[in-house]
Amino acid sequence: MAHLSAPISLPARPIERVLSPFSRFMRLESAGGIVLIACTLVAVAWANSPWAGAYHHLWETPLGFSLGPWTVSHTLHHWINDGLMAVFFFLVGLEIKREALVGELTSLRKAALPAAAALGGMVVPALLYAALNAGGAGAAGWGIPMATDIAFALGVLALMGPRVPLSLKVFLTALAIVDDIGAVLVIALFYTGQIAWGALGGGLLVIALAALANRLGVRRPIPYLLLGIVAWSCFLASGVHATVAGVLMALTIPSRTRIDADEFLEHADTSVHAFRAACERGTSVLTNLRQQAALQGLENATEAAQAPLQRIEHDLHVPVAFGIIPLFALANAGVTLSGGIGGALAHPVTLGVILGLVIGKPLGIMVFSWLAVRAGIAELPAGTGWKAVHAVSWLGGIGFTMSLFVAGLAFPDGGLVDESKVGIFAASLAAGLGGWLLLRRELARARPVAPSDVRGDRQTGLSTEPTERHPESSGAARTL
Structure with missing residues (x-):
């Protein structure tokens, strides 16, 4: 069977030609960050405009449904933060698994550096924040400067193009993944109210059923979706933040393939030959049963060669990056600057967040x-240095x-949320700009990348650097 060096090019449909500029934009590594920044600016401008009342009223709109004697009703803001963000944390859980x-957490040796860096990047910022706010009204916000936004961080790296060593991207990704694990633990252990143990036990039982379904070989996403909704509902009622259910459900998603690469090639080759042999002049696939059977065989082989974890993670990337996260920013980034930026920057909470993220993070890492x-x-x-x-x-x-997200949990009554948001905005901007300038200067002094080192896509301008093949795409994944 001939080796295919590039994806098959299909004729573009009219709608694809119309949407092609948007498709090219969404393929950019930094695209999600650009949309997120746009939604943040809209939220801040809206919250400080003459229509600020409409902004706040919109997110407090009640939204619910009834099913017999059961009625569920929450504000739109609550559905976004506890509902849609559970999907985001589900994706985080898939990436962690x-x-x-x-990936980079498969062994102690590979995970040691990003794990140590992430630990320092959580402990030091929390201590610096606590040094300014211990015993004060903002003491509960110590978890705010512990987090790293992986999408934004990798987006800044993407702005540097192919000059950034692949090993450095892998390090930052692994660091952010370990950081996410820490954030989930902090949310579960320290930002949880009174626990309803019965509901929590029910949620954990549903998670166990999902794990059992994995062991029994269930690979379709629908059963996991239904179990996930039940688990989410139980966690929501338990007092443990519902997004934790998303991470736990992700860990139950199957990561094994049913067939390895050699078996897939054998099945695919058989199906293609059967399709070719069934070709008859003047007939259509719609009426040719043998061709339909060959196509179904190829589709079954393709499904069996993919791990559900890999497929679901791929399918969720676009709706999360371009839907859920921007909507979350639009609903949560609307800080009201009625006292002026200067007054907000002088507040201990704001200073603690800035000190933690801008000084504590780099120092701890x-x-x-x-x-x-x-x-x-x-x-x-x-290929990198200090x-x-x-x-x-x-x-x-x-x-x-x-x-x-953590700020909303730390100050659930709304007090000090604006001060923490100002600190988050200012610190994230300073950290991103500082990291970009430092990395730009360091790469300028490094050896330029030779054309043979990077294969570029001339049509999109995106780099296609060679990456390590994950065993999920081969027979190795079947042993996991």
Whole structure:
């Protein structure tokens, strides 16, 4: 069977030609961050405009449904933060599982550096925030500067193009994944109210049923979707934040393929030959039963060669990056600057967030990374030095989405939320700009990338750097 070096090019339909500019934009690594920034600016402008009342009234609109004697009703803001964000955390859980199985967290040696860096990037910012707010009204916000927004951080790296070493991108991704694990634990352990143990037990039982379905070989997404909705409802009623259910459900999604690459090629080759043999002049696939059977065989082989985890993660990327996260920003980023930016910046909560993200994050990442390397349990990313790691450590200070989420949990009554948001905005901007400038200067001093080192896509301008093949696409995944 001939080796295909590029995807098959199909004739463009009229609607595809119309939407092609948007498709090219959505394929950009930084596209999600651009949409997120746009929604943030709209939210801030709207909340400080003559129509500010409409902005706040919109998110407090009640939305619910009734089913017999059961009635569920919450505000639109609540549905976004506790409902749609559960899908975001489900995607985070899928990424965590993938990295633990076939990525940068598969072994202690590979995970040591990003794990140490993430730990430092959580502990030091929390301590700096607490130093300014311990015993005060904003003491509960210590978890706000601990988070890293992986989409924004990788988006800034993408702005540097193919000059950024792949190992540095992998390090930042793994760091952010471990950071997400820490954020989930902090939310579950410290930002949970009174627990209803019966509802929590019911939710954990549903998670166990999903894990059993995985063991029994259930691969279709519908059963997991239905179980996930029940688990989410139980966690919502338990007092443990419902987004934790999203992470736990993600861990039950099957990660094994049913057939390996060789078996897939054999099945695909058989189906293609059968399709070719069934060709008859003047007939259509719509009426040719043998061709339909061959196509169904090829479709079954394609499904069996993909891990459900891989397929679901791929399918969720666009709706989460371009739908859920921008909507979350639109609903939560509307800070009212009635007292002026200067007054907000002088508040201990704002200063604590800025100090934690801009100073604490880089300091914690660098110190803990240095200790891990010095102890001999980790090593620097290939082809990079401490200056490059220092530049990337600044990108870890872009908290944004996760920080906004934790701020809402830390101050549920709305008090001090605006001050924390101002700190998040200012710190994320400073950290992103600082990381970009430092990395730009470091890459300018490094050896330019030779044309043979990077394969570029001339049509889209995107780099197609060679990446490690995940065993999920081969027979190795079947042993996981």
